[in-house]
Amino acid sequence: MSNKTFTVVALAIALALAAVTQLIPNEYFFTAAYTVLLFVILATAWNILGGYTGYVNFGSAAFFAIGAYTTVFLYNAFKAPLLVMIVAGTLTAGLAGLGLGYLTLRLRGVFFAIASLALAVVLYVFIVNWDYVGGARGAYVLQPREIPFGLPRYIHLIYSVQLVMAGLAIVVARAIEHSTIGRGLAAIRDDELAAECSGVPTLRLKIFSTMVSCALMGMAGTTFPYYLSYVEPSSAFSLSYAVYSIAMPLVGGMKSWIGPLIGAILLGSMQQLVQVMFSLGAWNLLIVGVLLVLFVTLAPNGIMGWVESWRRRKER
Amino acid sequence: MAEALLDVSGVTKSFGGFVALDSVNFEVRAGERVGLIGPNGSGKSTLVNCIAGTLRNERGSIRFQGQDICGYPAHRRIRMGLARSFQIPKPFASMSVLDNLCVPLLYAAPAHQGPRRVPVAEEAKHILDQVGLGDKAGAMSGGLTQVDMRKLELARAIAARPKLLISDEAMAGLSASEVDEILTLLLGLKAQGVAVIMIEHVMRAVMKFSERIAVLVAGRKIADGDPQEVVGNPEVVKAYLGE
Numbered sequence: 001m002s003n004k005t006f007t008v009v010a011l012a013i014a015l016a017l018a019a020v021t022q023l024i025p026n027e028y029f030f031t032a033a034y035t036v037l038l039f040v041i042l043a044t045a046w047n048i049l050g051g052y053t054g055y056v057n058f059g060s061a062a063f064f065a066i067g068a069y070t071t072v073f074l075y076n077a078f079k080a081p082l083l084v085m086i087v088a089g090t091l092t093a094g095l096a097g098l099g100l101g102y103l104t105l106r107l108r109g110v111f112f113a114i115a116s117l118a119l120a121v122v123l124y125v126f127i128v129n130w131d132y133v134g135g136a137r138g139a140y141v142l143q144p145r146e147i148p149f150g151l152p153r154y155i156h157l158i159y160s161v162q163l164v165m166a167g168l169a170i171v172v173a174r175a176i177e178h179s180t181i182g183r184g185l186a187a188i189r190d191d192e193l194a195a196e197c198s199g200v201p202t203l204r205l206k207i208f209s210t211m212v213s214c215a216l217m218g219m220a221g222t223t224f225p226y227y228l229s230y231v232e233p234s235s236a237f238s239l240s241y242a243v244y245s246i247a248m249p250l251v252g253g254m255k256s257w258i259g260p261l262i263g264a265i266l267l268g269s270m271q272q273l274v275q276v277m278f279s280l281g282a283w284n285l286l287i288v289g290v291l292l293v294l295f296v297t298l299a300p301n302g303i304m305g306w307v308e309s310w311r312r313r314k315e316r
Numbered sequence: 317m318a319e320a321l322l323d324v325s326g327v328t329k330s331f332g333g334f335v336a337l338d339s340v341n342f343e344v345r346a347g348e349r350v351g352l353i354g355p356n357g358s359g360k361s362t363l364v365n366c367i368a369g370t371l372r373n374e375r376g377s378i379r380f381q382g383q384d385i386c387g388y389p390a391h392r393r394i395r396m397g398l399a400r401s402f403q404i405p406k407p408f409a410s411m412s413v414l415d416n417l418c419v420p421l422l423y424a425a426p427a428h429q430g431p432r433r434v435p436v437a438e439e440a441k442h443i444l445d446q447v448g449l450g451d452k453a454g455a456m457s458g459g460l461t462q463v464d465m466r467k468l469e470l471a472r473a474i475a476a477r478p479k480l481l482i483s484d485e486a487m488a489g490l491s492a493s494e495v496d497e498i499l500t501l502l503l504g505l506k507a508q509g510v511a512v513i514m515i516e517h518v519m520r521a522v523m524k525f526s527e528r529i530a531v532l533v534a535g536r537k538i539a540d541g542d543p544q545e546v547v548g549n550p551e552v553v554k555a556y557l558g559e
Contacts, residue, residue, distance in 0.1 A: 180422050180423075183415070183418060183419060183422060184419070184422075184423060186408065186410060186411060187408050187411075187419045189410070190407075190408035190409050190410050190411065191406045191407070191408060191409075193370060193402075193406065194402065194406035194407075194408065194472075195408070195419065196370070196389070196390045196391050197368060197369075197370065197390050197391075197394060197399075197400060197402075198391075198394065198419045198420040198423060198424060198472060198476065199391050199394045199395050199419075199420055199423035199424025199425075199427070199476060200391055200419065200423050201389075201391050201423075202391065203389075255410070
């Protein structure tokens with residue numbers, strides 16, 4: 001399927017889903033679905049650098065928080081419209097990604113991972129000490145009273161927005177995967193030196209993929225302050241974002257855009273289920289941990305990798 | 317005489333206190349077949365790495381087609397037409413054999429070849445047929461045998477459509493018939509006007525292949541010229557066999 005067709009199809013599905021689900025009477029559905037969609041974007045974004053390029057980013061929370069705090073800043077500054085916040089948050093996170101990439105991508109493997117984690121800590125300290133966006137106390141971001149498109153509540157709106165953004169993130173990830181750039185990234189993942197010696201401008205491509213990946217993570221965070229009406233640093237920078245955005249592609253499969261989508265829907269819904277049905281919220285990370293261990297040992301290429309090898313075996 | 321395709325002059329490279337290359341001068345003309353030999357640790361691979369851009373030389377200059385390329389990263393050099401194969405094969409293991417070739421075809425070849433006339437996959441298939449991997453195009457490159465990996469390594473370098481190809485010990489550990497296969501392959505490049513530097517320990521292959529042989533010993537070039545004369549050179553004999 002060409003990129004154009006896929007874009008149209010993906011956005012049509014997103015919009016249709018957004019429209020149809022508005023009929024669901026249970027309001028909690030939107031709260032839960034918002035979180036799952038948030039993880040769909042984070043996982044898809046993380047996978048552009050982590051899965052396609054092979055560089056593990058432990059700083060997902062930082063870029064998510066950059067998106068969230070851009071919204072807080074713009075809210076405090078002039079109550080900007082949501083769309084402006086989304087665009088600004090995406091760009092700011094992208095710029096931060098560019099900076100991180102430029103400074104650290106000469107480092108290989110585990111050193112990059114540590115550097116990305118360090119960035120998250122630095123940003124956390126910075127936000128805690130920045131009073132204008134609430135500092136350690138946190139900041140209130142009140143949902144506007146008027147809700148467009150005749151939607152009943154604000155959560156319906158940001159859920160729909162998140163749905164469209166998830167579609168957008170998937171479109172971007174798929175376009176990169178199928179492009180010449182995607183092939184270059186895969187070459188870097190397999191063997192960086194051989195890639196460079198095959199004419200792939202490795203540093204430039206790595207910086208590009210970091211930038212796109214981080215921008216999308218920032219985009220995911222822009223609606224977050226409205227979701228809870230309140231943000232404080234330790235929830236925006238929560239390590240669980242970093243853990244989940246790694247775990248989901250790992251469970252789903254890291255080679256294509258479908259993997260993170262499957263992983264995010266699976267882990268995200270399971271997380272909601274555990275929380276709501278069994279009131280075992282505290283068990284979430286434990287369950288994710290056990291699942292990770294299971295997948296790493298039994299299906300290291302995730303669900304998609306497992307499906308692929310099954311299909312290949314059937315062909316023979 | 318026409319200007320050399322590759323002109324290495326006074327290149328020095330050391331690792332800590334160890335001098336791996338000591339002002340080496342070395343030339344290759346367009347379309348020439350040169351053998352580069354020397355005992356283990358004599359600096360052959362270091363020289364290749366300096367030429368290809370995976371290592372930076374401390375002193376001296378490296379010119380390719382008259383242009384000083386010392387400051388260029390490796391990907392720019394291969395885009396100019398300077399390709400190398402690796403001594404230890406480095407396939408893109410998650411890709412099929414065919415996709416392995418698409419990387420240099422997409423990234424390196426267009427830079428000096430101009431716009432593409434045939435689709436990438438078709439061109440890749442053609443190169444695979446040329447090296448005898450045609451029937452393995454769809455196989456995953458990580459699961460190839462040693463010989464096939466060596467062939468893939470060469471095929472990937474050829475896919476960059478180079479003007480100069482450096483083959484770094486493509487034959488080590490292969491059987492006599494396998495050596496002949498790769499030899500035929502490299503000799504075939506001559507017809508396409510590609511200059512080749514062959515680094516090899518298999519003397520039979522080097523002698524058969526080379527129009528000229530250069531000898532490196534302990535980071536210095538001690539001989540360079542006609543193959544028969546070079547292997548008869550007392551200094552070369554001494555370096556290989558001792559006194």
